């Protein structure tokens with residue numbers, strides 16, 4: 001009985017220490033060790049609770065391993081290191097398809113990925129080695145999708161899949177089958193929506209991947225804060241413009257047609273914005289929303 005208990009104890013001890021070592025090994029490989037000083041400094045100076053809560057200073061990615069959100073990091077671009085070197089030696093193109101839509105602005109929202117044409121059921125493989133962080137379904141967005149945290153510090157998103165073949169927390173190698181392509185979610189035809197992100201921030205994958213050859217441009221990729229995330233300023237401005245509201249105070253002799261013309265809008269739009277009819281009589285001093 002004694003012997004049995006001892007064996008049990010040491011077996012347990014072995015597993016605990018082994019899993020500890022294992023975890024440490026995985027964690028350290030995700031750390032972009034050299035370029036983190038800048039981030040730490042910024043994070044210590046930052047007063048927002050959210051940042052400090054989500055980013056223990058001894059670690060950037062590691063302590064945040066959640067399948068809840070695509071970007072749980074919420075690190076402002078300004079606090080990213082100026083440049084980060086990414087090891088891209090072991091890359092596999094996830095799908096051999098022509099690009100049908102590039103990274104960039106779209107009419108209503110920014111397109112954070114690159115779309116690659118495929119047929120439903122085509123195989124989709126992991127771009128780099130790493131670990132499956134998210135397996136989820138979004139009816140109005142990504143459809144069935146997978147997010148992988150890679151050992152080189154990048155994260156990739158694979159969306160509109162017809163079938164996911166991996167599980168949460170599973171380790172995958174570059175080129176390993178992870179899913180079948182499809183047309184799920186907000187998608188108008190079978191394609192793979194592929195995103196590449198660093199610390200939650202998407203950048204144009206075409207600067208890393210040559211989609212004609214299916215290879216990376218270089219073995220090392222330099223993420224440069226000013227170049228890689230330049231678009232975020234444009235996105236912020238577009239959002240601001242969208243939510244900008246302008247009012248006009250009605251003066252003597254004004255009518256809807258004049259007010260609309262002067263403010264670069266239409267009578268129809270004025271009526272919609274203010275919930276009024278075209279024949280509505282205007283009151284002096286009345287405030288009308290014109291934007």
Ligand SMILES: [Zn+2]
Pocket residue numbers: 101111113114115192193194
């Ligand atoms: Zn897309």
